[in-house]
Structures are given as C-alpha cells and as structure tokens.
Amino acid sequence: MTSNQRIGAGQFFLMIFLSRVVLTLTYSINSGGHTISNADWFAALFMPLILLIMGVPAFVFLHHSPGGDLCDFAFTLGTGVGKAVSLLYGLLFLLLTFTPVARFSFFVTSTTQTEKGEWFFPLLIMAAVSFGAAKGVQAIARTGAVLAVIGIAAIAAIVLALIPRMDMLNIYNPLAGGIREVGSSVLLLIANSLELSMLYMLAPHIRGSVKKAYLGYCVTAPLMLFLVLFTVMAVLGPYATLQLFPFYSVAGIAKIGELTNLSALEASVWIVGVFAKCALYLYFSYRCLSKVVSLPHRWMWFVLLGSLSAIAAAMSSDNVKKAQLNFSVVGSLWINAIFLIVLPLILTVAGAIKRRKQNATMDSMVG
Amino acid sequence: MRRWILWLVSLSLLFGLTGCSDTAPLKEKLIIEGIGVDYAENRFEVTLQVYAPSTEGVSKKGYQTFSAVGETLYQALRLVDENTGKYSYYSDTKVVVFSLDALQKGLWNNVEYFVRSSEMGSNVALAATRGRAADLLTVEGEGNNIPARVLSNALHYGKSDVGPISGELMTVSAMLVNDWGEVSLPMLAVEKKEGKGYPYFDGVLCFHQDTPQYQMTEQEKWVYNWMHEYYDDRAFVLPYDNHLYALQIRDSKRKIKVYVDKDVPVFTVSLTLTCDIMETNSAHGVVLTDLEDLKTKMEETVSNLTRSTLQQVAVTQQCDVFDLGRTLRKQHHDFVRRAGDLSTALKNSRFECITEVIIARAGQGSVDE
C-alpha cells in the first residue's frame, strides 16, 4: 500500500473492536447448537489470554515480514505460492464479507421486517459496502473509528438502562454445568475471532504501535463481551434460551426516558458495524484477488465481489438450516486454525528457510 | 456512462424484485393494544382491542374490538387479519389477559405464539381472570384511555394489595423453560365487577402443573411482598398487649441463604424491615409503648409468619411462588441437578427466618417513660 493508505493504530484498534462488537451482537442460540448460559460470560474472562496467544503467529510473521502484507510475503517465496495464497485469502475475506451480511439479513427478516425478501438486505448492504470498499482502507478505517465510538456509546447506554432490570438470581455458578459447558463457550468465542486476520493485511501499514493496539483489543473486546453476555443473562435468565437474538430482545426491554424500546438502536449499531467490517474485508478480498487476476478497471472488482457476496449472503440465509451454517462453530474453528495459524506459520518458516539459504549462498560467494 | 446504467439497473432490481414494497403502511395495520384469550368448546377465542385513529365515523371511543375463534391461538389471530383485511401489529401490545379456562389448557400452549412472535415485546403484561377475558377488555378508565392501556398501567403501576407480580411475558416464559423442571407462576387476577367500570385486582392466582391454580391467602401475600422487597406503604397491623398498632413499612430487605444438610435444603431468610408507627389503638389513650418491646414482638411475628407460610406453601401446594427454587439453583446448582424433582426437595425443606425491625418514626405524642 502507498503512504496514502496508512492508518493510525487507534483506528486499527477501533476497527478490530467494532468487528468483534458486531459478532457479539449477532450471537444467536443457533450458534452451532450452543445454548446461551452463564458459562458464556465466564468464558469471556479467559479471552484476553486466548487472544494474546492467538495473536502470536501474526506477530511472529510481522517480525519476519519485510514490510508487505501476507500475500506480498507469499510472492517473495514464488509467484505460484503468492497466487495460491492470495487466492485462498481472497476467498477467505469474501467469506468474511458475506457471512455478517447473511446473519444480519437472517436477523432482520426473522424479527422486524419479515415481509422483505431474502435478497433485499444483502443487495442493499452490499451496494453500500462496495461503495465503502472502493473508497479505500483509509476512508473505511476513519469511518469505522467513528462508528465504533457511536456503537460503544450505544451499547453502554443499553447496558446502563438495563441495570434496574437485572436480577442476580439469574446469575449462578458458571461452572454448574461443568467444565464442558465452559469449554464449549470458549470454543464458540474462539471460533468468532476471525477478525484477527486483519493483522495480516493491515499491520504493515499501521502508523503507531500495532502491539499496543492489539493489546488494547485483547483487554477491551473480552470486557465488552463479558458486559453484553452478563447483561443478557442477568436480565433475561432462562428466557434468553428462547430468543433467537438475545441482545436484540434485551435491548427491546431497555428504557431511557420516553424511549421504551432500544432494539432499533441495537440493530442500527449492528448494521453500521456490518458495513464497516464488510467494507474492510471486501477491500482485503480485492487486494488479494487482484494479485491473481487483473480486471481493466478497479471499480469492476468492487461490483463483481459485491455482487458475489450479495448472492452468497442471500442464498445462505433463506432458510434456517442454511443460516445455521453461518453460525457453525466447527467450521469457523477450522478456518481459524488454517488461516490464522497454520498457513501463516508455514509461510513464515518457509520465508526463514529461504532467507537462510540466500544468506548461506551469499556467504559462500563472498568467502 | 456504463457505470450509471449499472447503478440504474441495480437500483431497479433492488427495489423492484426484492419485495421492499411489501411493507404495509400504518393505515393498513391493526394496532393491537390488548388481547383477551378465552377457551370454550375446544376452541380458542381471541378478542383484540385495537387502537382506532380519531377520524369521524370510525370510532369515537378510540378503540375497536375484533374477535375470532380457532383451534389454536395462532389460527384465531390469523382469522382476525383475514376478516378485517389488515395486518396485525403487535409491537404496541400492552396486555394479554387469559381466562382460567384457557390457562388450564397449559401455560405454554397459551404463550408459545407470543414468545415466538418477533413483534411482541418481552415486557408485555400478562394477567389472568376468572371471568371472560373479552369482558375485561371493556373496563373504563379516566379520560379516553383505551381499556387495555388502563389495564396495563394498573398492572404495572397500580396500587394493589400485592406488589408487582411476575406477569410479564419474559418472566412467565423464563419460568416455563427453567432448568429445574418446575412451573410455578403467580399471576394477578384481574376482574371487572358490575357497577365498577375500572379493573380491580382480586387476589393472586398461582399456577403449577400439579396444582392448576390456587389463590394466594392474605398471609401469603404479606410474605410475598417481603420476599420480593416490595414495601410501598404496606400497613402491618400488629395486635400486641391489647393494642392494635398500625405500622407502615418504609423499606424491606431480605437475604436468603440456603445450605444442604443431608440432602435437605435449609433456607435461612434474613429480613430487615424499616417501619413507622402510624396508629395505635388503645383503651387508655395515646400511649407510646416501649419501642424495644414492640420491635421484638414484631420481629417474632414476622419471623413466625414467614417461616410457617413458606413451609406450608412448599408442602401443601408444591408450588414455588417465592422463587426459592431459583435461589436454591443459584446457590446449590449441583444439588438441584441431583435432586431432579424440586417439588419433593422443597417439600422436605426446612425454613428459618431472622427478622430485624427498625422503627424509623414514631410520630407525635408523649413519651411515657
């Protein structure tokens, strides 16, 4: 990326935080068969350490990377490797683009606007997302920073408004269901940590300390998770297990002054979060896939990828069974493992071996 | 040029094919304020109280009522839509009233549709009535308030002789799906009597799978208020030493601890009541009794009353209207899982009560030391 595409560390922090907020708000009881319980907010307390550990491969890669992103690094190992990695990550980011859109579409057609067809929101959102992505990463990061602050304020307002409705009788020993339940919650939270992929694409182009920004995320994101999940359980109790989108339902009970239903506020935070997050991922997808194939004009990429995402989102949210795939924990865990840990580590090691060979060759030539 | 065409085509597709025009405008919506559910002859009868906009010729009352009958609640509600040609809008629904007959078909059968509905708010008030639910929706209020709103306000804010009873959709459903397998549910009984246009509360009906319904006694209502920390100007009349003292409770706090002694739960309830002496009724004029004495007597009375009530309800009604099951689950979840049948566990429970009374104000009058 050129210098006009550098973003601040604070903006990176807010973007990655916003991505997590969106996922938390989209928590559904359909999440891979997991039932919401007190184990969930308890599991959030382990996330700072887990996120730190999950970030290690990324920082190892960054330490060894000469300055580009993951795809650029792959090209240094060979054109074939570069194209293959770019294609894989391009498709990953495309998946990460349409999945939140599909979830949102499923949500809104299940709750407030049931009369809308399954195509409406994917097309609407992807039109906006494509526009945002075409503006470049700087614009997306700046917008995301503002939206993140608004989102945090909105969630804080909802949580504060719900304090009088909290019943501590709903909060019981999180280990009551056994370690398995806590483990299942932890796995769910790990499965929803794909926003770490931002590190591989953005980190080389961040002005400021990436480590501090990531550390901040490791502390604040689990805190936000904890607050949201704790609030849901404290207010709804067992009723949460009957709600498709518990935080949306709980926001409907919140009351601030004359406003007696804050569920629209929660859904608005959700959709702007989806916008910022998906615009960034769509941009990443373009960055990766444009290294594999070239199109005459830049705007064609955003039209093409936006259309593909809209189609994928619409088709994957038109019935409950397909929607459950969007929330699949096992699938997400595999994707996490492959794209956040295995592939980057393989590339890092391959890069280190290649550099060592090159140094040895140069030494022998000099000697 | 091509980009503009692309935008035009996309927007046309977006707004033409995706059903965005399917939204019903407000004038085609039935804004449902109250729902009454009755059951007779194996059918559900629903009565919907709908807001009527203030246009001439439609309704000067501000509301209209529609009814339909169906084999299920959903079927009956759908029939209203079909008969009126409008779309039901539940987001502004304030109250749902069930007749006893309907409730006896099973609580879940009655509330399931409302729980699944995405529009219905989680804090819709639920109430029960011995008579017909449809009749209850015709109560009058002050001004031009819709009866359903009057009823809802009365349920949420009104001064009944029992505090806010768990009658929200959320709390009712939560009890139905709690993980200790019991259903115990107090619901305010609301009635409309001849000659009285406004709704009045006629006791508390408790629902349980083994005990379809029973009515809370006065004694249980007292204890219910303390256990739920609801005070709100409750007057406690204490007969003591040939006097009758009316004590107004300012504040009540309670703590419940439970431990399991050889598979028997032992509940220890700690109550702190802060009250004022409002009135004494003495043959010898106004006399202020030794406050310490009065305090001790009150503490004994409350403790005994609480203990005996909790024991009695647990044994005779197999019903947990005092939320002890949730407390037991919170503090001893493993025991609840092992016990399986909470009803038996509660039946065998022991109860202890420690009360502290704080007399905040004693009013005017001479002090006879």
Next chain:
Amino acid sequence: MEQTKLSSLLIQNVMQVRSAYASSGDLNVRMLSSGEHRFACITLENMVNKQILNDMLLKRLVRQPLSGPPMNCFIQIEEEISTASEQKRISTLEQLYEMMASGFAVLLMDGVPLGLALGFQGFPARGVQPPENEVMERASHEAFVDVLKLNTPLLRRRMKTKDFVIETMQVGRSSQTQVAVCYLQGRASEGTVAKIKQQLRSVKIDTVLESGYLQPFLEADSRSLFPSVGVSERPDTVCAKISEGRVAILVDGSPFCLITPFLFSEHFQSMDDYTMNPYYATFIRLLKYLSFFLAMLLPGFYVAVGEHNPEVFPSAIFFKVVDAEVATPFSLLWEALIIHTIYEIMREAGLRLPKSVGHAVSIVGALVIGEAAVTAGLIGAPMIIVVAVTALASYVIPSLYYPTAILRFLFIIVGGLSGLFGVVLLFAVVLTEITSLNAFGVPISAPISPFDLRSMRDTVARLGWKTLSRRIAKVQELHGAEEETR
C-alpha cells in the same frame, strides 16, 4: 503566447491599438505634444479617473515642454513628471491591452518602444460594505468587494507581518482575470501552495467571472457533495484561516474568497465563536452539529420509522402519527417528498423575487402548506412540523445547505423504501464519503477522524483563549495529514 513588441513609431502603435479595438466604442486615444515630442494617451472609457489623469499627467506634459532624446524624456516623465503612485513600464501590446483593461492609462511616446502604464483607475466599484451572507453578532462589519485591488488591503491591514505573501496570477484566456494567492510563508505548506498554483495554472476556462468557477479545480473530488474548499466573504475569517496554515484565493470580480484546505468541522465554526464566552460558544457549536443532523436526517428518520419501524416511537407520538397518516391519502414517503419539493420551490422563488414581492411568497407558503394542506387532509400535521424544523435547522449552517438538501431527499427515499436500516446504512455511506476526502493531503474529516486530541479543543467544544493561545493550530499538523504537507 507570442507577445508583440511595441514599435518606436507612435503612429504604428496607435494604429495597432485602434485596429484591435475597432469594434469597441470605448477606446479613447488622446494625441498630444510636449515640446518636440509627440505622445498618445490611451484609455478605456470610464476606466480611468479623468480628473486625476488631467491634473497629474496631461496638464504637466503640455505645460512643461520636453526636449532631448526621446528615451531621456521618457525617463524624465517616468521619474519626475508623473505623480502616479502606481506605474509600470510596458513593452508589448499584450501588456498594453491588459493594463488598459485594468483601468490604467497608457502613455506612448514617439521614438520609444516602451509605454508607461499609470494607475489612475476610476472605474465604478462597490465600496466596502457589511457582509450579507455571514452575519455575525460581534465581529467586523467589513466584507470583500468585487475588485481584487480593494480586497487585498483588507487582508494586508489584518496581517501586518512581512511573511504574509500575496502572489498574483492570471486565469481565463479571454477574461485574463487576476487571482491572488495569499498565505503565510513558513506556516503554509510549500508543497500545498505549489500544488494550488499549479492547479490554477491548469484551469482551461475561457472566462472566469467568479471564484466559484475555480472552486472545482481545487476540490479534493469535484464529484463529491461535500466541499473541501471553503468560501468566505469576510476578511477576518480568511485571515484566521491563513494564520492556521491555509491558503486563500481571491478572484477579481468576486467578493467570495476561496480557502483550502477546508475541514468539514469548519462549517460549524464562525467568528462569533471566538468573541463569545467559551461556554456559550460550545453550546452554539453543539447546536450547530445537532442542526446539521436534524436537517439531513430528520425527515428520512421520520419516514423510515413511520413506515417500517414504528416501534421506535413512544406510544403517545405513535398514535399522533397514526392519526395523521390515516387521515391523509398519501403514504409518509410521498408526503415527505411532496412537501419538501414544495418547500424548495418556495425557497428558490423567495431568493429570486424582488424584495417587495418577497413576503407574498411567505404568506402563500404559510397559507398553502401550513394551513390549507393540513385542513384539507392532504398532509399530516406532524409532517409539517418535521419540514419546519428541518428548514430552520438547514439555515443554521448555510455552507452545508446544498449537500444537506440533496441528501435529505435521498434519506427520505431510502427511509421510505427500506426503513431505519436503510437510513443508518446511507448515513454510514455519507460518513465514508466525507472521510475519503483529502484536501491537499489533509483529511477533511480531521480532527474527528483521524482523531487529534489537541485539535479537539476547537472543534466540537471551544475552549478559552488562554488555552487556545498556547499553541498555534496548523492544519498540516493534524493527524492523518500527509508527510509532504508538513
């Protein structure tokens, strides 16, 4: 462009000028002699102060016969006889035409291939008057006028430092309009100044009559709704911007000065903010931000919520909306579109009508829209309130009127078709549009995003002068500004 040098022969020069202005009837050529030398004084009708020309030059020439070599006489006139405070030696016909068109009197001498342009301008021009568009409660009452030479002193008086630079250049093939690029040397970025000058030189417009003609060439993205170039008719405002490292561009013939880079948050700032108590100034700023959001979002929000998400309304308002909508034949979307279109028609009519007829428009508007439409049941009363609040709010920030007017319609359409989520999504798109604009390397969404804490003391809030004076705020030092601009 090839320049035609002046001839030593007076008659040849005069013939060429007459030939060039053959079709124009406002050319004046006064032939005169002084001693043995012949002169021609060429002016354009009503561009020169004839009295001063006569007194300060022509009388002296005639009464003081000159003798000697022509060049010596020319120099004598230049240094001793002419008392014009501004004079310039010219050597080409093109310079002659330019000087004449600028109100100079040009003196040609037989035997000398040079001319002397004397600044005896006397063309009709508007005097310095109070500003019409940026009315302030407590600030200077001077505004720019249409003549560049009268505008630059207004700035120079306020920026007395020698670092204040006014560079002039010409734009427009036919109009050859004078443009002044003003900045503080050492504070404005050299790269930015160079880029601005380059952009101005690349303007290919034939006739530049107003600063607005040049504005698109300086914008970050001329297709964007939001401007990255500010406009002001107040010299004090322009000086304040210049002191923050910005560049001001004055155009001859226009009382509106262009300022760049111009941040989005500056639309909400005014001179009054800095002369008031900081608490009140902050309150007014917040009011302005609120007004902007109301002007842009309120109608769309109302339509979206009324049509698709009525659960957002508190019950009392909800029933009022229902009552209104049931009584009217149109949906909320169409009501909003109709009423806002009528409002824009009224506004445009009110702008163009003579003042004497102007209040007829407001009466008709009030009667037609306010009274009759509601009584007839065509438009609901809540919608009238929404329009009224929106209209008032949009005038709080006049510089953003045009973008908000267009976006308002967009929000209404999107809200009516897709509900609250569409409105929120479009808001995010608009926000992205604003954040994507960089004016000469400076993001216009700064200091809000990229966030710059130090600069926030004069963005939403306005801290006191004791705090503000601790540091000179420079636009190129904002977070996110490119390295080249620093």
